[in-house]
Amino acid sequence: MHIALAQLNFHVGNFENNTSKIIEAIKQAEKSGAELIVFPELAITAYPPLDFLEFDDFINRCYNSIEKIAAHSQNIAVIVGCPSRNAVPEGKNLFNTAWFLHKGKVQALVNKALLPTYDIF
Helix, strand or coil, X not given: CCEEEXXXXXXXXXXXXXXXXXXXXXXXXXXXXXXEEEXXXXXXXXXXXXXXXXXXXXXHHHHHHHHHHHCCCCCCEEEEEEEEECCCCCCCCEEEEEEEEECCEXXXXXXXXXXXXXXXX
């Protein structure tokens, strides 16, 4: 399996630019014959998003970026980092999640298990 790793320079809260960079990297990886491209933790938001995670609009923009990126996963699988909402009332409101995208849609979510409880990690 040919796997592409995309370590790019993302900027906190710049969804349009971050999403464009991700889509461009997907296209390049696909042209090179990759079957999977992997992006870093919180690639869509950039790291660390800190207090921005408290705003619903910020998370909604994350989800919009995921939809745009998923549309480019028809012929290549994509793993990209982005927050996700916790659907149950127990626990924290958000997860730090690896999103698995393929065939134009979200196929799976994997939440980070061990989160630090202090400032920037």
